Amino acid sequence: xxxxxxxxxxxxxxxxxxxxxxxxxxxxxxxxxxxxxxxxxxxxxxxxxxxxxxxxxxxxxxxxxxxxxxxxxxxxxxxxxxxxxxxxxxxxxxxxxxxxxxxxxxxxxxxxxxxxxxxxxxxxxxxxxxxxxxxxxxxxxxxxxxxxxxxxxxxxxxxxxxxxxxxxxxxxxxxxxxxxxxxxxxxxxxxxxxxxxxxxxxxxxxxxxxxxxxxxxxxxxxxxxxxxxxxxxxxxxxxxxxxxxxxxxxxxxxxxxxxxxxxxxxxxxxxxxxxxxxxxxxxxxxxxxxxxxxxxxxxxxxxxxxxxxxxxxxxxxxxxxxxxxxxxxxxxxxxxxxxxxxxxxxxxxxxxxxxxxxxxxxxxxxxxxxxxxxxxxxxxxxxxxxxxxxxxxxxxxxxxxxxxxxxxxxxxxxxxxxxxxxxxxxxxxxxxxxxxxxxxxxxxxxxxxxxxxxxxxxxxxxxxxxxxxxxxxxxxxxxxxxxxxxxxxxxxxxxxxxxxxxxxxxxxxxxxxxxxxxxxxxxxxxxxxxxxxxxxxxxxxxxxxxxxxxxxxxxxxxxxxxxxxxxxxxxx
Numbered sequence: 001x002x003x004x005x006x007x008x009x010x011x012x013x014x015x016x017x018x019x020x021x022x023x024x025x026x027x028x029x030x031x032x033x034x035x036x037x038x039x040x041x042x043x044x045x046x047x048x049x050x051x052x053x054x055x056x057x058x059x060x061x062x063x064x065x066x067x068x069x070x071x072x073x074x075x076x077x078x079x080x081x082x083x084x085x086x087x088x089x090x091x092x093x094x095x096x097x098x099x100x101x102x103x104x105x106x107x108x109x110x111x112x113x114x115x116x117x118x119x120x121x122x123x124x125x126x127x128x129x130x131x132x133x134x135x136x137x138x139x140x141x142x143x144x145x146x147x148x149x150x151x152x153x154x155x156x157x158x159x160x161x162x163x164x165x166x167x168x169x170x171x172x173x174x175x176x177x178x179x180x181x182x183x184x185x186x187x188x189x190x191x192x193x194x195x196x197x198x199x200x201x202x203x204x205x206x207x208x209x210x211x212x213x214x215x216x217x218x219x220x221x222x223x224x225x226x227x228x229x230x231x232x233x234x235x236x237x238x239x240x241x242x243x244x245x246x247x248x249x250x251x252x253x254x255x256x257x258x259x260x261x262x263x264x265x266x267x268x269x270x271x272x273x274x275x276x277x278x279x280x281x282x283x284x285x286x287x288x289x290x291x292x293x294x295x296x297x298x299x300x301x302x303x304x305x306x307x308x309x310x311x312x313x314x315x316x317x318x319x320x321x322x323x324x325x326x327x328x329x330x331x332x333x334x335x336x337x338x339x340x341x342x343x344x345x346x347x348x349x350x351x352x353x354x355x356x357x358x359x360x361x362x363x364x365x366x367x368x369x370x371x372x373x374x375x376x377x378x379x380x381x382x383x384x385x386x387x388x389x390x391x392x393x394x395x396x397x398x399x400x401x402x403x404x405x406x407x408x409x410x411x412x413x414x415x416x417x418x419x420x421x422x423x424x425x426x427x428x429x430x431x432x433x434x435x436x437x438x439x440x441x442x443x444x445x446x447x448x449x450x451x452x453x454x455x456x457x458x459x460x461x462x463x464x465x466x467x468x469x470x471x472x473x474x475x476x477x478x479x480x481x482x483x484x485x486x487x488x489x490x491x492x493x494x495x496x497x498x499x500x501x502x503x504x505x506x507x508x509x510x511x512x513x514x515x516x517x518x519x520x521x522x523x524x525x526x527x528x529x530x531x532x533x534x535x536x537x538x539x540x541x542x543x544x545x546x547x548x549x550x551x552x553x554x555x556x557x558x559x560x561x562x563x564x565x566x567x568x569x570x571x572x
Contacts, residue, residue: 004132025071052082057421073111149182211275383415
């Protein structure tokens with residue numbers, strides 16, 4: 001016999017948990033009491049949201065579930081943002097939350113919250129434990145649900161009395177869920193149609209999303225592209241699924257995607273979409289999206305087929321299985337005129353930028369410096385905003401699970417903790433986190449975790465003294481009314497045409513913050529020192545924070561305004 005809390009910890013070990021991220025509290029203390037003897041690494045975050053993002057980063061870097069443990073009430077509600085982020089991006093996570101005893105649920109007990117109700121819409125599934133005997137089987141089911149079908153987060157809410165009760169229940173050898181059978185096999189007739197549509201296409205495009213990375217199908221995608229000479233565009237989440245050094249690489253499509261990727265999709269007569277959601281950030285005006293294309297959509301999630309875009313053929317199956325099976329039916333082919341037309345677009349409108357002011361660092365140059373300092377081999381993690389798009393554009397992505405970012409939720413504060421999770425998952429990787437001065441202030445407290453655990457992440461803060469993407473939209477679409485987007489006092493004074501002597505230039509001082517947390521600290525203002533500083537930080541083998549003061553008025557281009565078609569793409 002053992003307590004439910006001990007059964008829970010033993011079950012996490014049996015499920016393969018190697019790293020547990022968490023933050024303690026009263027209704028989870030029985031579980032925490034079992035951790036000192038547990039054969040897994042525990043990482044104490046400094047905020048439950050940070051713990052959730054660390055688990056998320058760990059999962060994205062490895063493909064294995066990230067595991068997080070927090071207490072009830074505010075502990076559980078603080079992980080909500082992390083759950084929503086993982087849910088929309090299809091990231092496997094198991095989050096355990098403490099709960100008040102079953103007898104007190106519904107009485108407004110201290111630190112009680114309806115965790116099941118709160119998280120129902122932002123998780124793949126959640127469990128409320130009713131007895132200690134259920135715990136091992138529920139843990140096994142949670143890991144199964146999180147990793148089978150489209151991955152996602154699962155919550156296990158464990159009342160305190162269930163943690164303290166005794167049980168002899170053991171972790172099951174097999175998991176069988178009567179109502180959950182997510183594996184789907186492609187119909188042979190559908191595979192024949194797939195091959196026929198693609199073989200007859202004159203202007204085909206392969207369109208790869210995060211599902212290609214999840215299914216481990218990057219090599220199969222490359223073989224198909226090379227065999228039939230088909231250009232490949234990716235979604236933001238699909239970056240790294242196809243080597244961007246290839247002459248068939250179009251880069252990222254969508255609102256801030258390359259001109260070649262967007263125009264190729266617009267003029268294609270066949271699009272093979274693999275593991276994509278057809279997000280509004282990609283399609284723009286849905287009525288004008290890919291008007292000439294027959295679309296074949298392959299995804300493991302049946303609800304995604306014909307959800308946003310009506311397709312010629314929808315196949316619900318594992319992408320790797322489909323590409324492996326259909327490979328022999330795809331003809332060796334060439335599309336020289338189509339490929340040359342695309343290369344013409346790439347020559348005409350490459351991803352580029354102009355120096356705006358002499359002696360001021362352009363933010364795009366920071367990404368290029370990271371690429372050079374790491375020989376293009378960095379495990380890149382970003383926060384959300386302009387820097388996120390510049391990282392997508394100006395780093396040459398070539399490896400799956402080497403670009404981690406919040407896609408569908410656009411969660412500011414994701415970058416720093418996710419990078420720590422990724423660094424713990426991949427201790428030999430050169431982990432670089434690119435974050436804005438806005439997002440950095442949301443979860444900077446987690447930097448101390450990297451220092452404590454000697455995770456040599458290089459945090460590069462693109463400091464433009466504003467919420468850059470918000471400022472860009474206000475400039476372009478709100479008549480330059482910069483309400484709430486200027487972070488510096490000096491910037492707000494300039495915006496209001498006021499003059500005032502200030503004793504400081506940068507608030508907060510990120511270099512002082514970094515030193516207070518035990519990290520190495522650098523500030524770069526001179527463009528001539530950028531490359532050497534980034535290289536020094538990356539090669540230091542220590543947790544480092546590099547604050548780069550950049551051009552505050554730089555914008556992300558190309559850009560397709562929200563809800564507009566590709567034909568209204570703007571370049572400056």
